[in-house]
Amino acid sequence: MEEGEGFLEVLEALRDAARRVETGEGNGPALQALLALEAGADDLLSGDYPNLSALRRLLSRLRALSCSADDPYPPQRGVVVAGALRERCRRCAARRGLARVAGAVAVEIQAWVDRETVARLVAALRRPGGAGAGAARALLARLEARLLSAAGRFDPRLQRALLRHGVFPAVEARLGDPDPGGVGDGCAAAVLALVRFNKDVFVGPVLMGPGVGALVASAAGSPAPLRALNGLVAAIRSPLVDELHARGDLPRLVAPLCAPDPRVRALALEFALRVGYYGRREVVDALLAEGLVKRLLCLQRSDLGGSLADTDSNSGADEKPDAECGGRLPESESERPFVSAVARFAVQVEVGEGLSQREKRQTKLEILRRVREAAVSPAEEATVLTEVLWGATP
CATH class of the missing domain: 1.20.120 (Four Helix Bundle (Hemerythrin (Met), subunit A))
Incomplete structure (x- = not known):
């Protein structure tokens, strides 16, 4: 190496x-x-x-x-200036x-x-066992940086090299590698970089292959798979959301909202907001049926949550935080990423692309009903209902 x-x-x-x-x-x-x-x-x-x-x-x-x-x-003769x-x-x-x-x-x-x-990357990824793990990690980072630098200005020679050596199948086969922060995480980032480099070529394999399923399966264990899924949803939009729903993967992506790692929870919230924006009625209903509102309220009660109306105070100080949502993000991350999580989801649904106006009104009523069921106190219920009702109004 x-x-x-x-x-x-x-x-x-x-x-x-x-x-x-x-x-x-x-x-x-x-x-x-x-x-x-x-x-x-x-x-x-x-x-x-x-x-x-x-x-x-x-x-x-x-x-x-x-x-x-x-x-x-050279030595000049005759007209010296003209020669010079x-x-x-x-x-x-x-x-x-x-x-x-x-x-x-x-x-x-x-x-x-x-x-x-x-x-070299394909050879390292295809080595049996973990023999090529160190080489693969470095080469995956190198490839990701190269693809990101080439995004926006298509390079046909790079495209030919990727297809000739079978980079996507080799990377896809190692998605979900159990080594934390290792080859699997690098492969997740590489898949997203490939899609951003050329959607016309790589979106099809993403939708039809097993790679998305591998990312979903490993989403709760590391931030990298969820980060890749968020990027893929942003790039592919409704087709990927529909595919996740057809495979029955969306319920598995609600569970990371209460994962032990707060970085995973923040990325899971971002994913839920994206799905709320692009998802059709049955997709949003599937999220709500899986207890999305209850989990978002759980995030709001944590010390990383609160409400937009009172961001400078200790929101919910008289309530006991849910133990499932404890823990803090590293200093480099956002200080309070779960503020008004329920209202933010409701806003994404209301301004999103997947629902008709009638469906948006019905979904908003369903969110309000679930808030009333999941709230742990009248104060919390009143605060969240107010945010949901008026948060999306200009």
């Missing part, structure tokens, strides 16, 4: 050197590094000839242009050509990095 990482880091350093030359760095260390690569091309670039042939040609052109740009003024101007124009043109070729070299080296990263 260390040797492989070192090789990729060298390639990335050469790519960065080419970009520095492209931006105008002259005959400095960056250009010398590229010329050294060209000098050793017979040994360094012979292993993958079809893919690296263009890089070899560009490096040869780079050397020729660098020599032309750095040639000293022509020579200066020639050298300026050579420098501009050098920058263009260096940019093309950077593109070729990036494609080389992509091919190596993808091939």
Whole structure:
């Protein structure tokens, strides 16, 4: 793994050197590094000839242009000023050509990095047992960063590398890996990055394959699967929500609202809000039937909850917090992520895309009924009912 990482880091350093030359760095260390690569091309670039042939040609052109740009003024005879101007124009043109070729070299080296990263990642993921876990974690992080940087400007060569090596099936097969913070979490982030990179190609496999089920199954144990599910719902919207409902997975995603890890609870709340926005009537009804309102009230009673109307005071100080919802988020997380959770869900349903106006009114009445049933005191009932009734009114 260390040797492989070192090789990729060298390639990335050469790519960065080419970009520095492209931006105008002259005959400095960056250009010398590229010329050294060209000098050793017979040994360094012979292993993958079809893919690296263009890089070899560009490096040869780079050397020729660098020599032309750095040639000293030749002795002038006759019209000295005119000859000097022509020579200066020639050298300026050579420098501009050098920058263009260096940019093309950077593109070729990036494609080389992509091919190596993808091939090494798939090999690491397919190793039996946990032999490739360390390599896979590092390569998954590298791939995720690359896909995120490429989002919004499609790279066909990266797409070909992903499909040729079968990255999505390899990543999907390791979703839900039981090692906390390990390969499974990295695969969850990689699936989301693949969908964001190219929805047209990867949304279909997400909806039809077992990956979503694996994310749901591991949602309560780690923040990463829920973070990926939230991102997937934001990217795919109603089709994914409908698929989760058809598979019967939505009830399993209500349970993490009372998970021991407060980060998981915060992500589960975010998921419920997204589903409330995109879900159809039967989807929202399924959430409510699973006790969603009761769990949201539980979150509001915790020391991370409260109401929007009284965010500066200790809401519910006279009530005993539910033991299921105890615990605090790390300092880096939001201080009170569960404030007015019920009203926020009601707002998402009311402004969402999945329900008609009539269904929204009926669902709001159902939420109010369940609040009355689940409230532990008249004060809590009055506060939450007021928020639900007026929280979505402009």
